[in-house]
Amino acid sequence: MGIVLFLFVLGVFLSAFFSGSETGFYRVTRVRLVLDGLGGDWLSRFLLFLTNHPALFVATTLIGNNVANYMVSLSIVLFTQATFPGNSTAEMALPLVMAPVLFVYGELLPKYFFYRAPNFLLRRTGWLFFVFTVLFAPCSALLWVLGRALQTLLGESPETVRLALARTELEDFLEEGGEFGILNKAQRRVAQGVFGVANRRVTSISTPLSRVWTAKIGSKVNNLIRVAKRKQISVIPIVETQGKRTVPIGYVRICDLYMGDGEEIENYHPLPEVRASDSCISAITQLHSTGELMAKVVSRSGVPIGIVTMQELQRAILDAKKQPA
Structure with a gap:
């Protein structure tokens, strides 16, 4: 009878552990896992590895829950056969009586506790999950292969869903930071705006070359300043003719023209380039790192197709939160 009781308690414990x-x-905060992992904590690195490979985690959890349920069922059957031999009514009634116990202590309570304190409890029990991950590795690998085959057959990838979940999690993290006073309203708006344009290509906000007002080396400074006032622009691209094409080579700032004493354009700032396939975040990062205010957008073959400014990128971030998600 002691073995039966041990199987039952162990099965309920494993069910509670895997369900929780x-x-x-x-529910765990992945940002905290990243920070702890960078600090050298092996358990955080393992949990972060699982978040990047959810199929392995799901397979381990499924196997663990099935093993736990089998142990509970086996213990109930053994107890019924030993206590009520040949009694078919007891064999049917006892599982029904024990089902609420298994549901409350093996499913409901652990899920509630892990929901309320995911970081604390995963830190305390992560080593045990690591042990079961190693033990169940052969079966988990088989389930992973089947999952990859199904993904290939259906042509679906979990990356889009995973990124969407990550974005939602980060937005919730920022909201919590605002509630606790870590971020003020303006900082939270900027951070959420960054997420809003993260997946947008730079071509969605750049201006085609045919619509850009440009100047050439030797253009009159007074004329440029007058037109810049009327158009309310602070930077002007400088172009030159190369064969039959007009190619942007640099830009000038209106404030520099005001402060200079020359009558014609002679010098200009270098014009970095970004690829049309780059994201807005990539473009603004490149401009910020180089300290430039403007960049030319080039196609895959290297042909300039547009102009994007730091001001346009910043405006896209500030306006992203206003758009419906």
């Missing part, structure tokens, strides 16, 4: 871990996994 599943909830905690989807």
